[in-house]
Amino acid sequence: MDLLHNLALGLSVAVSLQNLMYALLGCMVGTLIGVLPGIGPVATIAMLLPITFHLPPTASLIMLAGIYYGAQYGGSTTSILVNLPGEASSVVTCLDGYQMARNGRAGAALSISAVGSFFAGTVGTILIVLFAEPLTLMAQKFGPADYCSLMALGLIAAIVLASGSVTKAIAMVFLGLLFGLVGTDVNTGAQRYTFDIPELSDGIDFAPIAMGLFGIAEIVVNLERHLTRTGAIKVSSLWPTSDEIRRAIPAVLRGTTLGSILGVLPGGGPTLGAFSAYTLEKKLSKTPQMFGKGAVEGVASPEAANNAAAQTSFIPMLTLGIPSNAVMALMVGAMIIQGIQPGPEVMTKKPDLFWGMIVSMWIGNAMLVIINLPMIGMWVKLLTVPYRFLAPAILLFCCIGAYSLQNSTFHVMQVAVFGVLGYIFVRLGCEGAPFLLGLVLGPQMEEYFRRAMLLSRGDPMVFLERPISLGLLIATAALLVLMALPSVKKAREEAFQEEG
Amino acid sequence: MNASGVFAGVLAMVGGNDSVNRYLSKDFLSGLMFVGFGAAALYFGQKLAIGTAVRMGPGYVPRMLSLILLGLGILICVLALINGGEEVEKPKWKPITLVTIGIVCFALLLERAGLFPALVVLILISSLAGEEFKLFEVIGNIVVLSILCIVVFKLGLGMNISILEGVW
Numbered sequence: 001m002d003l004l005h006n007l008a009l010g011l012s013v014a015v016s017l018q019n020l021m022y023a024l025l026g027c028m029v030g031t032l033i034g035v036l037p038g039i040g041p042v043a044t045i046a047m048l049l050p051i052t053f054h055l056p057p058t059a060s061l062i063m064l065a066g067i068y069y070g071a072q073y074g075g076s077t078t079s080i081l082v083n084l085p086g087e088a089s090s091v092v093t094c095l096d097g098y099q100m101a102r103n104g105r106a107g108a109a110l111s112i113s114a115v116g117s118f119f120a121g122t123v124g125t126i127l128i129v130l131f132a133e134p135l136t137l138m139a140q141k142f143g144p145a146d147y148c149s150l151m152a153l154g155l156i157a158a159i160v161l162a163s164g165s166v167t168k169a170i171a172m173v174f175l176g177l178l179f180g181l182v183g184t185d186v187n188t189g190a191q192r193y194t195f196d197i198p199e200l201s202d203g204i205d206f207a208p209i210a211m212g213l214f215g216i217a218e219i220v221v222n223l224e225r226h227l228t229r230t231g232a233i234k235v236s237s238l239w240p241t242s243d244e245i246r247r248a249i250p251a252v253l254r255g256t257t258l259g260s261i262l263g264v265l266p267g268g269g270p271t272l273g274a275f276s277a278y279t280l281e282k283k284l285s286k287t288p289q290m291f292g293k294g295a296v297e298g299v300a301s302p303e304a305a306n307n308a309a310a311q312t313s314f315i316p317m318l319t320l321g322i323p324s325n326a327v328m329a330l331m332v333g334a335m336i337i338q339g340i341q342p343g344p345e346v347m348t349k350k351p352d353l354f355w356g357m358i359v360s361m362w363i364g365n366a367m368l369v370i371i372n373l374p375m376i377g378m379w380v381k382l383l384t385v386p387y388r389f390l391a392p393a394i395l396l397f398c399c400i401g402a403y404s405l406q407n408s409t410f411h412v413m414q415v416a417v418f419g420v421l422g423y424i425f426v427r428l429g430c431e432g433a434p435f436l437l438g439l440v441l442g443p444q445m446e447e448y449f450r451r452a453m454l455l456s457r458g459d460p461m462v463f464l465e466r467p468i469s470l471g472l473l474i475a476t477a478a479l480l481v482l483m484a485l486p487s488v489k490k491a492r493e494e495a496f497q498e499e500g
Numbered sequence: 501m502n503a504s505g506v507f508a509g510v511l512a513m514v515g516g517n518d519s520v521n522r523y524l525s526k527d528f529l530s531g532l533m534f535v536g537f538g539a540a541a542l543y544f545g546q547k548l549a550i551g552t553a554v555r556m557g558p559g560y561v562p563r564m565l566s567l568i569l570l571g572l573g574i575l576i577c578v579l580a581l582i583n584g585g586e587e588v589e590k591p592k593w594k595p596i597t598l599v600t601i602g603i604v605c606f607a608l609l610l611e612r613a614g615l616f617p618a619l620v621v622l623i624l625i626s627s628l629a630g631e632e633f634k635l636f637e638v639i640g641n642i643v644v645l646s647i648l649c650i651v652v653f654k655l656g657l658g659m660n661i662s663i664l665e666g667v668w
Binding site: 004051056095165167168170171174175178181185187188190192193216219220223224246249365387388389391392393395396398399400403404407409412413414419420423424428430446450453454457458459460468 | 526527529530533534535537541543544545548549552553554555556557558559560561562565568569572573575576578586588589591592594595599600602603604606607608610611615619622623626627629630631633637641645652653657658659661665
């Protein structure tokens, strides 16, 4: 199959009226939650997972992807106009974006960030197209032992690049893996940790856990903090001056490159991309003293980077079935709900879904520029909705969503239980993302582990004898050793300090 | 949250005043949590057959994972006692308690009384969890969300939920 043929197939799927509608819906919802602080893409996608059950697979994945990258666009709007990051990935945009707005350049900042994001999104989409086939072909050569090692690498890398304590994050992965075991053992049919509750014999459903950990816990933490709102800065002209354009173009290019690379890495993604891009711009700039006072580069580069990273983080998920961050873990969950096992088979068995989704991402990015720029006033108005209206609404949608999974109130109870657990995690400084990754990969990893051990007649050396597996395990070990080195440890802590 | 909070309190009493901080550090408490989960997984998984490395029983992987988790938990606890670390923030009980009660009430009411009563109770209770509570606003919120839910879930997605049990 050649590339053009695939793209044509993708285009024919993506421009069907139904899929266009869901792409638009996803982008609108994404922009909305990007604008609203206190609810992020992880919580939203978790909340909508049960609803996607009622949709065709392609439409549901197109919509969920739209929410993810739509949130990157929406988050920048509030960063620039009210100095409130709607999304973690737009925190750096506040630094210079809000200052630009105060200098009367709000419109320019908004349009540079939207157009830069669109450019980055386009490049990111092209990269997915280019890398999808070779990576998929490579993955098809993997045996069970190789897969097991690949997942180990993915999990460890996700921890190293995510913030916080490494030991705690590793423990969270194992806790997630343990929760993933609940249910009927595939090989023997034995009940594990089901406590004679029939609802648990199919395993703990993924959606209520994600809703509890990310939705409910987030709401509770926000209620404790009581968010305050400030007035938005008025937007005058959207056109940047020629000087601003001249400075923005190279910054966008650099941000796109950096973001694309960081997005592919496990644990990477928009937030890491944006922070690194800002640091890079400041280092490269001839006038670093301008940063924090409304430097165009400080808006253009991180905005491009976060969108590029949002796109390229789909690459490992779509080709290898390995999620690189919490949102991708949810996308894996969405595919499993639809009966699709993520991995290299998706491209060969469901080419229409695979290519349709990729093309729709590009269309979605184009929609977002239109949604964001001319309709900016409407989004800003939404900011005036107080959190005390939003919190009950989000809770209600979580509850109904959980119920609709299997028309059972048992799932609603699960949301409550995992909400409490999620709150404990937040208070103890334990990250939810490694838990979620462990939970998603757990059942598969056990399968591969058992199969590999069966094939090798119980000899664990199989993981070291196969060259692919060995290479992956060496990389995993190298990452862990690197983390233990005092100099790396210090640099990493400093990097996250800046972020927090 | 309940368990860890109570635990923290007990520890504070046992540990005496000068060592309170270390035992109340986020790291130490999270280590305890991991130890707790690891031990529970071992205890409840003890009946599962382990099997051999070639033909693993259902208990092999769970046993392995719970032992690793137990080990990591102990390691985190020990490291926390040596290094100290950030003290856990005092939890505010109101939001988490009310939100949890709200969800539980929703679950209990949904099939017995219908979506509308469940929704009203959930919104009322969760609105109480916030800083401000204005009855007028909450009623407005209930009206808007009820209409939205009926349109989206009942009419739009055609979900099989009764709005008022026995009536619609």
